[in-house]
Amino acid sequence: MTAFLVSPSTSPAFADRRARLDHMADDATPDSRADISSEELLEQIAGGDRTAFAAFYDRMSSRVFGLVKRLLRDHAQSEEVTQEIFLEIWQGASHYDAAKGGAVSWVLTMTHRRAVDRVRASQASRDRDSRIGIRDWEPDVDVVAENVEVRVENERVKVALGRLTDLQRQAVVLAYYGGYSHREVSEMLHIPLGTVKTRLRDGMIRLRDEMGVTS
Amino acid sequence: MTTDDRRRDELAALTGAWALDALDDAERAEFERFLADADEVRSEATELADTAVYLGLAIEPEQPRPELRASILDAIADLPQQARPAETAPSVDPVAPVAVPAVGAVPVTAVETPAEPTPAELKARSRWGGLRSTLVSVAAGLVVIGGVVGGVAGLPVLQRGQEISAVTSAADVQRASADVVGGGTAELAWSPSEKRSVLTTRDLSGLSADEIYQLWYIDGSGAATSAGTFRAGQDATTTPLSGSWSKGDTIGVTVEPDGGSKQPTTTPIVAITTA
Numbered sequence: 348m349t350a351f352l353v354s355p356s357t358s359p360a361f362a363d364r365r366a367r368l369d370h371m372a373d374d375a376t377p378d379s380r381a382d383i384s385s386e387e388l389l390e391q392i393a394g395g396d397r398t399a400f401a402a403f404y405d406r407m408s409s410r411v412f413g414l415v416k417r418l419l420r421d422h423a424q425s426e427e428v429t430q431e432i433f434l435e436i437w438q439g440a441s442h443y444d445a446a447k448g449g450a451v452s453w454v455l456t457m458t459h460r461r462a463v464d465r466v467r468a469s470q471a472s473r474d475r476d477s478r479i480g481i482r483d484w485e486p487d488v489d490v491v492a493e494n495v496e497v498r499v500e501n502e503r504v505k506v507a508l509g510r511l512t513d514l515q516r517q518a519v520v521l522a523y524y525g526g527y528s529h530r531e532v533s534e535m536l537h538i539p540l541g542t543v544k545t546r547l548r549d550g551m552i553r554l555r556d557e558m559g560v561t562s
Numbered sequence: 563m564t565t566d567d568r569r570r571d572e573l574a575a576l577t578g579a580w581a582l583d584a585l586d587d588a589e590r591a592e593f594e595r596f597l598a599d600a601d602e603v604r605s606e607a608t609e610l611a612d613t614a615v616y617l618g619l620a621i622e623p624e625q626p627r628p629e630l631r632a633s634i635l636d637a638i639a640d641l642p643q644q645a646r647p648a649e650t651a652p653s654v655d656p657v658a659p660v661a662v663p664a665v666g667a668v669p670v671t672a673v674e675t676p677a678e679p680t681p682a683e684l685k686a687r688s689r690w691g692g693l694r695s696t697l698v699s700v701a702a703g704l705v706v707i708g709g710v711v712g713g714v715a716g717l718p719v720l721q722r723g724q725e726i727s728a729v730t731s732a733a734d735v736q737r738a739s740a741d742v743v744g745g746g747t748a749e750l751a752w753s754p755s756e757k758r759s760v761l762t763t764r765d766l767s768g769l770s771a772d773e774i775y776q777l778w779y780i781d782g783s784g785a786a787t788s789a790g791t792f793r794a795g796q797d798a799t800t801t802p803l804s805g806s807w808s809k810g811d812t813i814g815v816t817v818e819p820d821g822g823s824k825q826p827t828t829t830p831i832v833a834i835t836t837a
Contacts, residue, residue, distance in 0.1 A: 393643070393646070395643060397635070397638065397639075400635075400638060401631075401635055404631060404634060404635070405631075408625070408626055408630075408631065409623035409624055409625045409626070410618075410619070410623050412623075412624050412625070412626040412630075413621050413622055413623040413624040414618050414621050416624055417621050425626075426626055426627070426630050429626055429630060430630060430633060430634050430637070433634045433638075434634065434637060434638065434641060437638045437641060437643065438641060438642070438643050438644050439643075439644055440643065441643065441644055441645060441646040442644070442646075448612070451615070451619070452611075452612060452615045455615045455618040455619065456611060456614070456615060456618075458618065459583055459614065459618055460583050463583040467788075468787075468788065468789070468790070468804040468805040469804075469805045469806055501616075501619060501620035503616075504616050504617060504619070504620035505620070507616075519578075519582065519617075522579070522582040522583070522584040523582045523583075523614060523617045523618075524617070524621075526583070527584065528584050528585070528586055529579045529584040529585065530586070530824075532584065543579075544575050544576060544578070544579055545575065546578075547578035547579045547582060547584060548575055548576075548577055548578030548579070548610075549578070550578065551577070551578040551581055551582065551610040551613055551614070552578070552606075552610070554613050554616070554617075555609050555610060555612075555613040558613055558616050560609050560612045560613045560616070561609065
């Protein structure tokens with residue numbers, strides 16, 4: 348087992364997929380609209396309901412901020428990006444279609460994308476690359492894991508990641524939690540780009556099957 | 563096997579990288595166009611994007627400072643929302659630049675003008691395939707609220723106007739100008755305290771539809787980092803650079819294929835060195 352698979356945590360009971368996602372996103376904070384689903388809140392936000400937006404923020408902000416900060420590390424930049432994401436949610440809630448998926452998926456997909464955009468655009472990426480020493484990095488899984496600082500909190504995801512091959516896991520972890528492009532992953536692990544693409548796809552398919560995700 | 567078939571096979575292998583946001587902008591755009599008429603690949607891509615959500619949920623949540631909540635709720639108080647997406651729509655413009663006269667005079671009652679997807683993109687939006695396209699629209703929408711008023715270019719949304727004014731009204735703002743190869747001028751304004759910069763162009767000769775201007779930070783070693791893309795022509799156009807300005811950076815502009823490039827592929831048409 349590799350170094351990033353640490354920190355045992357509670358494993359929520361999973362019923363169906365949607366319930367799982369909702370459960371995993373449940374931060375158990377007091378919520379004035381606790382009886383309203385996040386999907387319904389988004390619908391209300393699209394209609395200009397600021398109270399619904401505040402409730403949605405309270406539900407999602409620690410998830411969004413936690414993920415952004417995992418990629419960016421810098422607290423101030425992470426707050427900036429979190430703010431941008433919530434302004435997008437406010438402005439773009441009308442684009443959300445509950446028939447196509449859950450609110451949590453919508454928000455976290457947007458969150459990851461925005462965090463990656465910032466990583467790529469910002470000075471942070473240059474700093475980060477020099478700090479990690481990308482050019483003379485050996486493909487040592489423990490080093491990779493240590494530098495990416497991934498702590499996977501959820502037992503189920505942790506177990507699923509553990510079923511990947513080392514190379515699949517390294518590639519997926521660097522891409523998702525490190526925000527690295529497949530080209531960067533290829534450089535860092537000293538493996539050809541085509542191989543990285545294959546590892547990312549095979550790794551994600553394996554994860555999908557382990558997690559029981561179907562469309 | 564034709565070149566087209568081969569490329570489709572290559573694209574079909576990118577589902578994992580796409581779901582993990584590991585493609586660069588140009589590849590992602592190509593992949594998403596490809597998804598529009600590749601049902602099986604789209605289905606796999608959707609599932610892998612859902613799988614990536616689990617990776618996000620496995621990260622320990624962290625509460626931001628309460629000040630952020632106040633700031634965000636304050637920001638939405640007069641921030642217009644986008645209309646619901648239409649079924650059919652004209653093509654997407656890239657990030658719409660800001661017409662200079664509008665800066666500092668942002669109407670809060672602006673008309674909502676989401677950047678709309680092409681039919682192919684709409685099709686690609688079947689479920690999460692759509693999310694990434696939608697994000698582009700949402701991001702563009704952030705910029706172009708205000709929309710087209712009597713043929714005048716879009717007015718800036720609050721945030722973009724704020725980004726620009728944060729630089730231009732900073733106490734330590736500095737400016738430098740240069741001529742642009744092919745005609746026109748460019749003026750860079752930067753603020754060391756804000757670590758941001760904005761570029762104003764005038765009288766540019768304009769580009770064909772499949773080209774775009776791309777901004778770059780060029781450091782002392784000559785390494786270029788993208789700072790976003792923009793369109794501009796005769797009118798004065800101000801674009802905030804994405805990313806952070808660092809002391810000594812040279813800001814360059816190149817002409818790139820629409821969608822932008824990972825690294826400059828042409829010689830800069832203007833370069834301005836900052837102190």
